[in-house]
Amino acid sequence: MRQFVCLGHELPTDADFSLDDLPGAGRLDALCRSITAALLVSHDIREDVRVHVVCRDELAITFDGSELRRLNPDERSTAALVRTALDAREEAIGAMPAEPSPGISLYRRGIEATLDAVAGEGPLLTLHEDGDPLAETEPPADPVFVLSDHRDFTEREGELLAERADRRLRIGPTRVHADQAITVAHNWLDTDGYTAY
Amino acid sequence: MRQFVCLGHELPTDADFSLDDLPGAGRLDALCRSITAALLVSHDIREDVRVHVVCRDELAITFDGSELRRLNPDERSTAALVRTALDAREEAIGAMPAEPSPGISLYRRGIEATLDAVAGEGPLLTLHEDGDPLAETEPPADPVFVLSDHRDFTEREGELLAERADRRLRIGPTRVHADQAITVAHNWLDTDGYTAY
Numbered sequence: 001m002r003q004f005v006c007l008g009h010e011l012p013t014d015a016d017f018s019l020d021d022l023p024g025a026g027r028l029d030a031l032c033r034s035i036t037a038a039l040l041v042s043h044d045i046r047e048d049v050r051v052h053v054v055c056r057d058e059l060a061i062t063f064d065g066s067e068l069r070r071l072n073p074d075e076r077s078t079a080a081l082v083r084t085a086l087d088a089r090e091e092a093i094g095a096m097p098a099e100p101s102p103g104i105s106l107y108r109r110g111i112e113a114t115l116d117a118v119a120g121e122g123p124l125l126t127l128h129e130d131g132d133p134l135a136e137t138e139p140p141a142d143p144v145f146v147l148s149d150h151r152d153f154t155e156r157e158g159e160l161l162a163e164r165a166d167r168r169l170r171i172g173p174t175r176v177h178a179d180q181a182i183t184v185a186h187n188w189l190d191t192d193g194y195t196a197y
Numbered sequence: 198m199r200q201f202v203c204l205g206h207e208l209p210t211d212a213d214f215s216l217d218d219l220p221g222a223g224r225l226d227a228l229c230r231s232i233t234a235a236l237l238v239s240h241d242i243r244e245d246v247r248v249h250v251v252c253r254d255e256l257a258i259t260f261d262g263s264e265l266r267r268l269n270p271d272e273r274s275t276a277a278l279v280r281t282a283l284d285a286r287e288e289a290i291g292a293m294p295a296e297p298s299p300g301i302s303l304y305r306r307g308i309e310a311t312l313d314a315v316a317g318e319g320p321l322l323t324l325h326e327d328g329d330p331l332a333e334t335e336p337p338a339d340p341v342f343v344l345s346d347h348r349d350f351t352e353r354e355g356e357l358l359a360e361r362a363d364r365r366l367r368i369g370p371t372r373v374h375a376d377q378a379i380t381v382a383h384n385w386l387d388t389d390g391y392t393a394y
């Protein structure tokens with residue numbers, strides 16, 4: 001299992017946004033690219049992947065590759081899935097999620113509770129310019145990556161991650177988008193640390 | 198300079214399509230992701246990159262990172278740039294391109310003429326499951342990658358590339374989308390073959 005926790009600092013927390021302006025909806029376009037980079041390959045879905053999208057430290061939407069039925073690679077249809085999930089938020093009560101469609105669950109929980117939920121499922125990995133180069137690191141089993149959006153981690157997120165992260169990794173000298181970092185991480189894992197092609 | 202030649206077998210060749218249905222416009226969504234994967238990093242543009250999009254072996258749109266002024270990471274605004282380029286097609290006459298906006302040129306040329314145009318600018322590289330693993334290959338100067346869309350290369354394209362390609366490379370055991378392959382190729386080049394982080 002590979003998991004990705006994507007923190008969206010400006011994402012919508014309700015369904016009141018237009019599919020015609022995803023950048024204006026808290027950069028939902030970028031988030032959608034992270035979801036599809038994590039879950040899709042050519043003509044197929046990665047069944048061993050779960051993505052947890054945290055919206056403004058308030059709600060978390062989980063996409064489970066083993067159960068997802070409909071996920072297309074384009075941003076607009078992915079954003080429509082996010083909107084459907086947010087539209088079901090009243091059905092998420094306490095620790096019980098709303099389950100608006102197969103493989104998609106919406107929880108009333110923020111960053112800390114989302115990290116609690118994945119704790120113990122695998123090593124928590126963050127990407128950082130002072131981290132260990134991917135090529136010099138042996139890929140662990142069941143990694144859980146935590147990524148920020150176009151904004152840096154907040155001070156509180158930084159503290160939480162400093163406390164909990166098992167390892168900091170560096171993917172290269174170039175600062176890339178979250179979805180690009182996910183693609184690079186997958187390639188590192190797919191090739192077993194650049195050894196199996 | 199890094200160049201990417203993206204072959205789109207079903208892309209529109211005129212501006213008569215809706216930004217609300219990019220998958221329905223010959224999978225223009227996928228093409229837009231390839232353009233932005235090639236040209237954008239976090240909060241910046243890769244100035245040393247050129248992308249050549251070949252639409253149905255009929256038209257070619259070139260995006261030059263050193264001159265582009267407006268390119269956002271979302272699919273819809275990128276598709277709008279493509280549409281503006283296609284809308285200027287009447288201004289492309291013979292070998293002279295239309296230049297509808299800074300850094301974007303539309304040529305009346307297909308695959309062979311596009312390959313002619315980049316010939317000699319650097320080694321022509323294709324991605325193939327029988328290719329050499331990236332990690333065992335030294336990154337060349339000025340690479341020109343040729344990628345297909347969601348469809349395989351046609352027989353004629355395969356013959357052309359077999360004749361002209363300098364090297365076939367393999368990026369991993371998993372078959373990924375074109376934009377993901379571009380991201381992996383950039384990471385390989387950025388890290389100088391997984392040695393510089």
